[in-house]
Amino acid sequence: MLFIDGSWLYHVRPYLLNLDGRQDFELDYRSLPLLVKNHLQEQLDAKVDMVRTNYFGTIAVNKPGHDNVREKQFYEMLSKRCAYNTEIYEFDFKNKETGRRENCLEVGLSTAVMAQAFHSGSFDIACILAGDVDYQPLIKRLRDMGKRVVLVAVKGANGFYPVHPRLLEEVNLFDFPPVYIDEHLSKLQYQRTEVNRVCDSCGKEEQTTFTSEWFYCKNCRDEYKQLRSRQVDGGTVV
Ligand SMILES: [Zn+2]
Structure with a gap:
């Protein structure tokens, strides 16, 4: 089962767009779960089913002069065309003067992973697309429960390394080598047809x-x- 931190993925998008001058790059969200599935099949030398892709995102509300219709369309595309399960948290600009970071997303993702993990037979391998070190306790707990974990992330280059080093350096955190999106861009290019x-x-x-x-x-x-x-x-x- 794949769990995507959409906020982190959004943060690395400009890097993916500029990589090798690929200004035309558009991520094909239907190919992303396939890439992870194929990676695991190669690692395990066995058939793997991607049972579900869960996407956690945010949407801006009460932002002056901002129309969030494009964000809504994007999330609709994910759920209707790509069969993603989406969980969207409101980023409310009404209270932004308090300066508090809205971090419902990370807790939302983590609790969703744990809730799924407690259903026996729901998944064997959690595929976490994220780069924040905040997920370390979640990953450790999953492995305590006997679940296997793979990181889906971005390798980065030229001073841009969006995965927290402690996620990559800690021994025994993951069961497989990470899947790096930036190493497979050609497989993830969205083909638009008129x-x-x-x-x-x-x-x-x-x-x-x-x-x-x-x-x-x-x-x-x-x-x-x-x-x-x-x-x-x-x-x-x-
Ligand atoms: Zn018209």
Whole structure:
């Protein structure tokens, strides 16, 4: 079973985009569980089933001038197109002056792993996509329970090493060598295909690579953007 710290993955995305000048790189979220599964099959020389992929993410709320519709579409894409199980925590900007870091995500991920681990037969190997040292107690406890653990992470380069060294250096923390996403980018490149779709607003047909459930043509999207910018400027929209 794969558990993804979406906040950490989001943090390393700019690095993946710039790697080897691959500005066009777009992560194929459907290939990610396959990559981990194949890695384990090679390590074990046996068939492995990826039973579920769990994605833990955050969404901005009450952020002035920010429309979180794209975040919602992204999470919808993960659950509907990629069959991910998603758990999304609100990052509330209303109380941001308190300066407290919202860390529901790490506790949310850890408790979800433990809850699954207690169901006998739910999984044998926990695949943790993360880089924070905060997960060390979780990984230790899982191994105490007889579960095996593999880290899915980013190796990094040129001064960018997003995995905490204590996660990598501690002996006996993991049962397999880590899967490094940046070593397999060609397998994770999303292949976009153009299709004809009908606009959900005006009914016009247009060629597109958009795969979201709702589709709006370029004209309708531009109109919506203008409407939004007028709203943000404080003007009245009739
Ligand atoms: Zn339209």
